[in-house]
Amino acid sequence: MTRIAEVIVDVPLLQTDKPFSYLVPSEFSDMISPGMRVHVPFGRGGRLVQGIVTRVINSLAEADDYSQNLNELKEISELLDVEAVLSEEQLALADEMRHKVFSYKISIFKAMLPNLLNSKYDKLLTKENGESIRWSTLNTKEQLIAMKDFHSGNGAITYVAESKEHRKTEKFVVPNWEALEVYEPTKSSKKRIEFRKILLETDKKLPFAEAVAMASRPIVNLFAENGLIKIEEVEVSRTTNFFSDISSDRAKSLNNEQQEAFNQILRADSEKTFLLEGVTGSGKTEIYLQIIAEALKIGKTSIVLVPEISLTSQIAKRFIARFGEKVALLHSRLSEGERYDEWRRVKSGEAKIVVGTRSAIFAPLQNIGVIIMDEEHDGSYKQESNPRYQAKDIVLWRGKFHHAKVILGSATPSLESRARAERGIYQLLKLEHRANPKAQLAEIKIIDMRQNLSDQSANFSHALLEKISEKLIKHEQIVLLLNRRGYSSFVMCRDCGFVVKCPNCDVALTLHMDTRTLNCHYCGHREVIPQVCPNCQSRKIGYYGSGTQKIEEELNNLLPDVKILRMDVDTTSRKGAHEKILKAFGNGKADILLGTQMIAKGLDFPNVTLVGVINADTSLNLPDFRSSERTFQLLTQVAGRSGRAEKHGEVLIQTFNPEHYAIQLSQRQDYEAFYATEMNFRRALAYPPYWYTVLIVVSHKEEEEVVKRSYEIATMLQRNLTEKAKILGPLAQPVARTHQLYHYQIIVRFRFEERLEDTLNQLLDWTQLVENRDLRVIIDFDPMNF
Ligand code: ADP
Ligand code: ZN
Numbered sequence: 001m002t003r004i005a006e007v008i009v010d011v012p013l014l015q016t017d018k019p020f021s022y023l024v025p026s027e028f029s030d031m032i033s034p035g036m037r038v039h040v041p042f043g044r045g046g047r048l049v050q051g052i053v054t055r056v057i058n059s060l061a062e063a064d065d066y067s068q069n070l071n072e073l074k075e076i077s078e079l080l081d082v083e084a085v086l087s088e089e090q091l092a093l094a095d096e097m098r099h100k101v102f103s104y105k106i107s108i109f110k111a112m113l114p115n116l117l118n119s120k121y122d123k124l125l126t127k128e129n130g131e132s133i134r135w136s137t138l139n140t141k142e143q144l145i146a147m148k149d150f151h152s153g154n155g156a157i158t159y160v161a162e163s164k165e166h167r168k169t170e171k172f173v174v175p176n177w178e179a180l181e182v183y184e185p186t187k188s189s190k191k192r193i194e195f196r197k198i199l200l201e202t203d204k205k206l207p208f209a210e211a212v213a214m215a216s217r218p219i220v221n222l223f224a225e226n227g228l229i230k231i232e233e234v235e236v237s238r239t240t241n242f243f244s245d246i247s248s249d250r251a252k253s254l255n256n257e258q259q260e261a262f263n264q265i266l267r268a269d270s271e272k273t274f275l276l277e278g279v280t281g282s283g284k285t286e287i288y289l290q291i292i293a294e295a296l297k298i299g300k301t302s303i304v305l306v307p308e309i310s311l312t313s314q315i316a317k318r319f320i321a322r323f324g325e326k327v328a329l330l331h332s333r334l335s336e337g338e339r340y341d342e343w344r345r346v347k348s349g350e351a352k353i354v355v356g357t358r359s360a361i362f363a364p365l366q367n368i369g370v371i372i373m374d375e376e377h378d379g380s381y382k383q384e385s386n387p388r389y390q391a392k393d394i395v396l397w398r399g400k401f402h403h404a405k406v407i408l409g410s411a412t413p414s415l416e417s418r419a420r421a422e423r424g425i426y427q428l429l430k431l432e433h434r435a436n437p438k439a440q441l442a443e444i445k446i447i448d449m450r451q452n453l454s455d456q457s458a459n460f461s462h463a464l465l466e467k468i469s470e471k472l473i474k475h476e477q478i479v480l481l482l483n484r485r486g487y488s489s490f491v492m493c494r495d496c497g498f499v500v501k502c503p504n505c506d507v508a509l510t511l512h513m514d515t516r517t518l519n520c521h522y523c524g525h526r527e528v529i530p531q532v533c534p535n536c537q538s539r540k541i542g543y544y545g546s547g548t549q550k551i552e553e554e555l556n557n558l559l560p561d562v563k564i565l566r567m568d569v570d571t572t573s574r575k576g577a578h579e580k581i582l583k584a585f586g587n588g589k590a591d592i593l594l595g596t597q598m599i600a601k602g603l604d605f606p607n608v609t610l611v612g613v614i615n616a617d618t619s620l621n622l623p624d625f626r627s628s629e630r631t632f633q634l635l636t637q638v639a640g641r642s643g644r645a646e647k648h649g650e651v652l653i654q655t656f657n658p659e660h661y662a663i664q665l666s667q668r669q670d671y672e673a674f675y676a677t678e679m680n681f682r683r684a685l686a687y688p689p690y691w692y693t694v695l696i697v698v699s700h701k702e703e704e705e706v707v708k709r710s711y712e713i714a715t716m717l718q719r720n721l722t723e724k725a726k727i728l729g730p731l732a733q734p735v736a737r738t739h740q741l742y743h744y745q746i747i748v749r750f751r752f753e754e755r756l757e758d759t760l761n762q763l764l765d766w767t768q769l770v771e772n773r774d775l776r777v778i779i780d781f782d783p784m785n786f
């Protein structure tokens, strides 16, 4: 019987969710299933593209799309997997997400898979007896052999190693020691005699690499050809080094507060969502560890999500220390190979606990017992490119699917989550004290920069400089937070006010002293720093503002002997750089850790007794309705880095807005008051969690086209949505041009709008139909930077 597979193809700019129907060749009609990758001929030229099988049907009558005739269908040319790489659960999740994130399904599939499986590497085939074996990246050699046996039921195969996607090592065995002993090389070949001797003298377990090191490869091969030795290939995981040099650790006995929360979680029915609100250092992570241990006991798996960057390395160590190789790490700092190896450890069921950043929520775990989202308020849980998903939505979806418990943890929950707890949708659990009773919460002081500006420095108050010196004398460590990277924000002419801007984007270029260039943070454009103003030829052109590099330089001038480690996007771009900096600081190799917000979270250094916030206003002044919330969260998080052990911790916050409630309340570390105050603002100004926003961004290289299309979209929204939704715009985006494209935006605000989802999906369909292919339309539900 001829079977038909529906395939979603990966073709750039195709912009459709329509599956295409293909005939399944008889040789794998028994094997094919939804979730497998295939190569199919596509378009007029019939070039091969990769796709995902979403459905297998027995006749065209069952197909969604009747437009094709059976005799017009093309055949699938290659089946790339033996086992589906996307599970039924993931396929169902993609269906669901498709209607919520307003981007094409293929982009969702790709987000779910490790990149190696998305790339189009040439697959190697082995042909033996005229029969081809289809190589799959998911297959181990053993699986391939099994597959071959399954097909033909006969003999051995020659297997051609493929190396891009697996790391292999060669294992060396002597199949027959007697044969080796009686082997007599001719007298002329001294090297062979030597090699035979070496082999016989080993303890018969000599690793191949060492033997090869002693003999030349041709000799080794010769021995292999004569059947004296056998070379076997074995796969090695690229991630085994994750588990080295971490000493193991045992469960701590919980304090009363922790025990109470732990009991509530453990005793609750499955499928419940908890909001664990606990001050920094209250022992939330210890609760996660113990809940996961309980899940393991009953054979269930767990996911722990942590924010991007800094948290991962330190927090991952704690999970590995407790659970060893049962942990798989899936975060953005892995190489493609490492990520793929870890993914397969999860897929095969070997790893039971996944610790990772945003996309780890797609980890192919089965039988999930608990999903934890640490620092649940963090902005990095929302993906800012297609598919624009909020990981929390997927946490909740998968929690439901697996009847799992969900724990959202934070010292400063997002207003959305906290409001849901108020309404009983989540169960609120509170930890109000630090787990270590000797580690009191730090004492926080606000420095009014309007009165405290030092004449030595534009960035440091007397108070902060004095405090730093005091700590240096005591050999205690200091964390300084500056929420901005680069040397300074921009270069400006003091005579004519000219600012050097990016030629592609409507933004000022940022000065980078290490490379002595002006860089665009949007498109990566770089140029040399001008000596004279390009506009008026004045020499009074210079830099303004302050970035981490400038602060470092200033600090070096003010305190010449001080050792500073700088941590920002620029110093951590190389792999492992991040861990290196933290390790050095932990070992006391520097007095000051200066960094951007990546140092605010999760770090646990007992010798840090001072945290200085150089300018609390940078995040406060962002044109974003969440700016107060972000500031409160950031200050609370960073304050939590001070005095984590016995030593008394202090925090100095420099600000030009000392009366602002976000700053005042973070000084008192009063989340409850902040929540109440901020909710009043949100209600008054109609922001989440009262009203929600959809941001639609229309882009094209010609402004005229953008304007025309934006108005078409706005009209279409007016027509389709009810009066309950408010439509604002179109108007030019705050940064009106980037990457040589003009951007216009339309904002839809709504409280309850039953026609929203349909309308936005219609808009997505419409964008496929407009003739102008260069038009880009982004639909962003609840945008993060807004
Ligand atoms: P959080 O995740 O809330 O910031 P952690 O779990 O990191 O808190 O705990 C803060 C510190 O207290 C850590 O050093 C941790 O090892 C320690 N700790 C946590 N729970 C306990 C406990 N029950 N007994 C002793 N120490 C604990
Ligand atoms: Zn000028």
Ligand code: ZN
Pocket (backbone or CB within 6 Å): 502, 503, 504, 505, 520, 521, 522, 523, 524, 525, 738, 739
């Ligand atoms: Zn640019």
